[in-house]
Amino acid sequence: xxxxxxxxxxxxxxxxxxxxxxxxxxxxxxxxxxxxxxxxxxxxxxxxxxxxxxxxxxxxxxxxxxxxxxxxxxxxxxxxxxxxxxxxxxxxxxxxxxxxxxxxxxxxxxxxxxxxxxxxxxxxxxxxxxxxxxxxxxxxxxxxxxxxxxxxxxxxxxxxxxxxxxxxxxxxxxxxxxxxxxxxxxxxxxxxxxxxxxxxxxxxxxxxxxxxxxxxxxxxxxxxxxxxxxxxxxxxxxxxxxxxxxxxxxxxxxxxxxxxxxxxxxxxxxxxxxxxxxxxxxxxxxxxxxxxxxxxxxxxxxxxxxxxxxxxxxxxxxxxxxxxxxxxxxxxxxxxxxxxxxxxxxxxxxxxxxxxxxxxxxxxxxxxxxxxxxxxxxxxxxxxxxxxxxxxxxxxxxxxxxxxxxxxxxxxxxxxxxxxxxxxxxxxxxxxxxxxxxxxxxxxxxxxxxxxxxxxxxxxxxxxxxxxxxxxxxxxxxxxxxxxxxxxxxxxxxxxxxxxxxxxxxxxxxxxxxxxxxxxxxxxxxxxxxxxxxxxxxxxxxxxxxxxxxxxxxxxxxxxxxxxxxxxxxxxxxxxxxxxxxxxxxxxxxxxxxxxxxxxxxxxxxxxxxxxxxxxxxxxxxxxxxxxxxxxxxxxxxxxxxxxxxxxxxxxxxxxxxxxxxxxxxxxxxxxxxxxxxxxxxxxxxxxxxxxxxxxxxxxxxxxxxxxxxxxxxxxxxxxxxx
Numbered sequence: 001x002x003x004x005x006x007x008x009x010x011x012x013x014x015x016x017x018x019x020x021x022x023x024x025x026x027x028x029x030x031x032x033x034x035x036x037x038x039x040x041x042x043x044x045x046x047x048x049x050x051x052x053x054x055x056x057x058x059x060x061x062x063x064x065x066x067x068x069x070x071x072x073x074x075x076x077x078x079x080x081x082x083x084x085x086x087x088x089x090x091x092x093x094x095x096x097x098x099x100x101x102x103x104x105x106x107x108x109x110x111x112x113x114x115x116x117x118x119x120x121x122x123x124x125x126x127x128x129x130x131x132x133x134x135x136x137x138x139x140x141x142x143x144x145x146x147x148x149x150x151x152x153x154x155x156x157x158x159x160x161x162x163x164x165x166x167x168x169x170x171x172x173x174x175x176x177x178x179x180x181x182x183x184x185x186x187x188x189x190x191x192x193x194x195x196x197x198x199x200x201x202x203x204x205x206x207x208x209x210x211x212x213x214x215x216x217x218x219x220x221x222x223x224x225x226x227x228x229x230x231x232x233x234x235x236x237x238x239x240x241x242x243x244x245x246x247x248x249x250x251x252x253x254x255x256x257x258x259x260x261x262x263x264x265x266x267x268x269x270x271x272x273x274x275x276x277x278x279x280x281x282x283x284x285x286x287x288x289x290x291x292x293x294x295x296x297x298x299x300x301x302x303x304x305x306x307x308x309x310x311x312x313x314x315x316x317x318x319x320x321x322x323x324x325x326x327x328x329x330x331x332x333x334x335x336x337x338x339x340x341x342x343x344x345x346x347x348x349x350x351x352x353x354x355x356x357x358x359x360x361x362x363x364x365x366x367x368x369x370x371x372x373x374x375x376x377x378x379x380x381x382x383x384x385x386x387x388x389x390x391x392x393x394x395x396x397x398x399x400x401x402x403x404x405x406x407x408x409x410x411x412x413x414x415x416x417x418x419x420x421x422x423x424x425x426x427x428x429x430x431x432x433x434x435x436x437x438x439x440x441x442x443x444x445x446x447x448x449x450x451x452x453x454x455x456x457x458x459x460x461x462x463x464x465x466x467x468x469x470x471x472x473x474x475x476x477x478x479x480x481x482x483x484x485x486x487x488x489x490x491x492x493x494x495x496x497x498x499x500x501x502x503x504x505x506x507x508x509x510x511x512x513x514x515x516x517x518x519x520x521x522x523x524x525x526x527x528x529x530x531x532x533x534x535x536x537x538x539x540x541x542x543x544x545x546x547x548x549x550x551x552x553x554x555x556x557x558x559x560x561x562x563x564x565x566x567x568x569x570x571x572x573x574x575x576x577x578x579x580x581x582x583x584x585x586x587x588x589x590x591x592x593x594x595x596x597x598x599x600x601x602x603x604x605x606x607x608x609x610x611x612x613x614x615x616x617x618x619x620x621x622x623x624x625x626x627x628x629x630x631x632x633x634x635x636x637x638x639x640x641x642x643x644x645x646x647x648x649x650x651x652x653x654x655x656x657x658x659x660x661x662x663x664x665x666x667x668x669x670x671x672x673x674x675x676x677x678x679x680x681x682x683x684x685x686x687x688x689x690x691x692x693x694x695x696x697x698x699x700x701x702x703x704x705x706x707x708x709x710x711x712x713x714x715x716x717x718x719x720x721x722x723x
Contacts, residue, residue, distance in 0.1 A: 040378050040387035043207040046171060047378045048241040049371050049389055050207075051364065053217070053234065054292040054396065068383045069393070069440065074129030074487035075380040076252045078191060078259070078373040083109070085143035085196045086181060088174075090150060091166065093200040097348050097355035102198070103143050105362045108428035109369070110140040116554065118427055119370055119434060122452045123390065124552025125441040125481040126374045126381050129252070129489075133552060134373040146181055155206040158218040158233045166202035170209055174262055175245055182258065191253040194372055195260040196365055205264040212236050215264035229288075239266045239289035240364040242372050252377075259376050261368035267360035268339075286339050286360045290433070292396040293337025295411045296424070301397065304411075306335040334413040342409050342423035342431040353417045359433055366434040367391045394436040394448035398424045425450055441481035441551055453480040456548045456558040466536050466566020474500045474530040474546050475514065482514070484551035486647065488657050491639050494647050498550045500530040505542030505562070508534060508710060539566035595711035597622040600629070600700040603675060607694060607721035611685045614677030615662065615721075619700060622671045627702030627712075629678050631662040637695065641687045648699075652716070658697065666702060693722040 040049050071077075083106055087094055113136055115121060120136040127133055155168040178197055182189060199205060206214040217237035223230060242261040248254050268286035287293045294301045309317070317328055344356025371389040374381040382389050400407045408431060409421035423431030436448040457476035464470055477500075485493035501511040512529030536542065545559040603616040610616070615631060632648050633641075635657040645659030664678040680688065688694055698717050703710035 039392070040375070040382055040389065043171075043213055044209075046207070046243065048171070048207065048243040049368075049375060049378055050213075050241045051239045051289075051367055053229075053237050053239055054288040068385045069381070069388070069438070070384070070493075071126070071128070071381045071485065072384075072492060073379065074127075074493060076130075076191060076376055077126055077128040077132060077134040077380055078194070078376050079132040079135055080137035080139075080192055081194045081369075081373060082139050082141050082188065082192055083194050083196070083369075084141050084187060085198065086146050086178070087143065087198050087200070088146045088148070088150075088177060088203075089198075089200045090147045091200075092145075092147075093166070093202060094145075094198075095348075095350070095354055095357075097350070098358040098361070099143065099145070101343055101355060101358040102361055102365070103140075104430065105365065105427070105432065106140040106143070106196075108430050108432075110138045111428040113137050113139075116454065117451045118425055119366065119391075119437045119450055120373075121552075121554075122437055122439055122441075122449045122480065123370060123374055124452070124554065125439070125484045125550075126390070127484060127486060127493075128380065129487045135553065138369075141187075144181075144185070146177075148177065148180070150203070151177075154209045155204070155211045155214070157204040157216050158211055158214055158237075159216060160202075160204070165204070166200075168204045168206060168211070168214075169199070171205070171207045171241075171243070171262065174205065175243075175260075178258065178260055179245065189258050190255050191257055191259065191376060193259065194369070195258065196263055196368070197260055198263045198361070199265060201265045201269065203265065205262055207238075207241070213238060215239070215266055240264065240368055242368045244377050246377065257377075259372055261365070261372060263361060263364050263368070265361075266364070267357040286357070287337045290339050290360050290363050291398055291435075294396055294398075296398045296400075296422070297407060297411055304335070304337045306332040330415070334415065334418060338413040339419045340409070340411075340422040340433045341417060341419040342421050342433050344414075344417055344419065344421065356417055356419060362432060363434050366432070370437050390437050391435050393438045397436045397448045398422070398433060399436055399448060399450055400424045439480055441484055449480060452550070452552060452554060453478050454548060454550055454554050454556045456546045456556050458544075458546050458558070458560065460544065460560045460562045462563070464536065464562055464564045466539055466564055469533050469535045472502060472504075472532050472534065472544060472546070474502075474532070474548070477530075477546070477548055479514075479548060479550055481550040481552045481554065488635055488647065491635065494645075494659075496551060496647075498548055500532075501547040501549070502529060502532050502534075503545045503547075504534045504536075505544050506536055506538075506540075510534070536564040536566065538569040539564050540569070595713045596625050596702055596704050598625065598700055598702050598713045598715055600698060600715045601717065602698060602719045605719065605721055606723055607688065607692070608723060610721055611680065611688050614679035615698075616675060616677055617698065617700075618673070618675050619666075620671075620673040621668055621702060623704060624670055625666065625668050625702040625704065627666045627700065629664045629666060629676065630660050630699045630701070631678055631680075632658040632697040632699060633661045634695070635659050641691065641694075643684055643687050645684075650714075661696070666700070688721075693720065695720050 040047060085103060085106055087099060112118060123134040124136060150167045150169065151173055153168040154170050154173065157165050157168045174197055178195060204214055204216040213236045215238060217231065218233040219231055240261060240263050245258040246253060248256050250257065266286060266289040293304045295304050317325065320328065339360055341356030341359045343359055344353060347353065348355040370391050374390045408423045411420045411422050413420050423433050425432050425434055436450050439447055439449040455478040456474065458472050458474050459476065461470040479498050481498065483495055483497050486496045487493050497513045499511060500514060503509050510529045510532045514530035541561055541563050543559055544562050545557055547555060547557040549555045598619065598621045600617055600619040603618045617629060633643065638645060638659045638661065643661055645661045648658040648660050651658060661684050662678050662680045664676055696719050698719050700715040701712060703712045
């Protein structure tokens with residue numbers, strides 16, 4: 001973003017010396033495809049979640065997380081955060097409008113907590129061992145301008161941005177200052193407090209005293225001329241990072257833990273006269289810490305690059321005057337890689353265009369917030385092979401929250417700022433341009449999202465006659481957070497799925513998972529309910545509602561009316577009777593029937609027979625029912641035998657955690673007695689063959705199949721299989 005009349009051009013763009021060869025090299029540079037993402041790494045013995053610069057312009061990720069992106073240990077996530085911003089700035093070199101805009105973002109982040117339109121709402125699918133969720137609950141506790149003097153620098157800036165650079169600080173010095181700040185002011189520690197430590201232009205932050213990993217970098221004159229970023233200094237540079245101070249070495253963190261992110265000034269220097277600074281040099285480039293020079297318009301990511309000149313234009317440019325070449329170079333600069341500043345509002349209060357640079361810093365805070373709440377101690381949600389965190393597979397992806405058309409602003413760079421005005425999210429009414437996050441909650445694939453989608457849908461069947469079995473299909477719905485990992489007290493995670501709940505308007509309900517989830521055997525029976533069958537006893541107009549609760553705890557409901565042709569319900573309490581909305585279509589509230597009577601017992605306790613033929617169970621019911629048998633095993637025993645299964649829910653209080661290791665559907669047309677064999681899978685049977693005895697539980701869950709308002713009965717008994 002260069003103000004050509006008052007400040008030097010940014011590094012890598014030389015409008016006064018732009019040659020035809022350079023014009024060609026710009027296009028070649030923009031086609032590079034190398035990638036770089038944030039990674040959990042260790043420098044000088046200190047682990048950090050690093051956000052490196054983009055090593056070259058590259059195509060953003062459009063796929064989901066690679067194999068290995070998980071939290072197998074169930075390590076901690078942050079279920080709600082108190083956010084503090086600390087501007088360490090004794091010389092007061094932070095532009096006051098930067099502070100105001102950054103603080104506004106943090107305030108908006110808190111005000112919009114729980115809403116679905118930000119990257120943070122998509123993180124509720126991430127769980128820890130205590131099954132806490134990285135739910136979007138943020139509270140901005142305010143900012144503070146810390147004027148404590150900088151200590152003597154322990155590192156050397158690779159290439160100072162300012163002549164007479166302020167200082168170069170190491171991560172160890174930042175940690176020391178943050179601990180002093182917390183102690184002095186009495187602000188909280190613990191796993192819910194997050195500190196953003198920001199430093200102004202002229203202060204470089206390095207992870208190591210040798211300055212191998214710094215927020216600044218050095219380039220050779222040749223690299224600048226050729227638009228290359230191949231230097232070791234650049235390759236080791238970063239945009240921000242997060243870490244933790246954990247003096248007690250608590251595996252899940254404790255009251256003495258400090259969560260923090262270092263946000264150095266990486267937003268460049270263009271857009272203003274900077275009259276209050278002693279002198280300028282070094283890098284002004286900032287797009288490699290924002291979107292890497294990619295244009296996300298129309299749902300596509302295309303490189304920002306000068307258009308190709310025709311032969312005629314090249315000939316004309318060769319004959320142009322010096323002034324004409326300068327104007328052409330300026331125009332080409334605006335077509336090339338640049339940052340987006342949705343919050344630049346004309347001239348700032350200082351009479352320059354510098355305030356919009358805060359949008360680059362806002363994106364860094366957003367990225368670190370997403371990574372901190374999902375990987376606070378650098379041991380939770382990440383790819384254990386590559387160290388990539390929640391934002392990394394989506395580096396440089398800025399898709400809109402809803403549809404591509406909801407991108408606002410212009411991608412075209414403004415002459416005054418050399419920045420576009422695109423925004424992809426609106427938080428508490430303000431526009432922002434923030435990196436997407438990985439969504440691991442899709443059943444079939446994962447992708448990059450700017451928020452979660454939860455839109456219940458179904459189409460009412462017609463015509464409907466009383467006594468007919470009709471289907472309501474909730475699989476029309478859009479559910480971003482469809483599946484997630486849940487943790488027991490010990491052992492690996494298990495998978496859970498979004499729940500679908502139906503209210504058919506006549507008192508009948510159904511709740512369960514969606515067809516396609518591995519735990520579902522028959523979509524018309526619990527625990528499967530995304531597609532649900534139902535029949536109405538009487539004619540009438542009924543309001544049918546579908547409520548979906550996704551794995552992040554987000555909930556949404558849709559309702560439609562269904563008209564049923566059939567006999568008028570008998571007069572009595574709960575019927576519409578005379579005075580209905582229209583003749584023959586009363587709104588029905590039937591009297592609830594009692595629960596069915598059911599019994600079940602294991603017919604043979606032979607373990608060998610159960611493995612070969614299935615567990616023999618005798619049962620009786622007093623009426624037409626639908627339901628299921630389940631064989632449960634204590635989770636602790638299942639772990640020893642290496643038997644996998646879905647967690648059993650709805651057990652009596654005090655029952656040790658159980659896994660469902662076998663099941664069978666039960667559907668009857670009337671009451672009576674019979675026997676069923678519940679077969680084990682080949683894997684479970686193979687494990688049971690290796691033991692002499694196994695303690696299990698038998699559970700039968702049934703409901704009135706013919707009732708307009710089915711009630712449920714459960715039979716549970718302990719069984720020892722041996723021999």
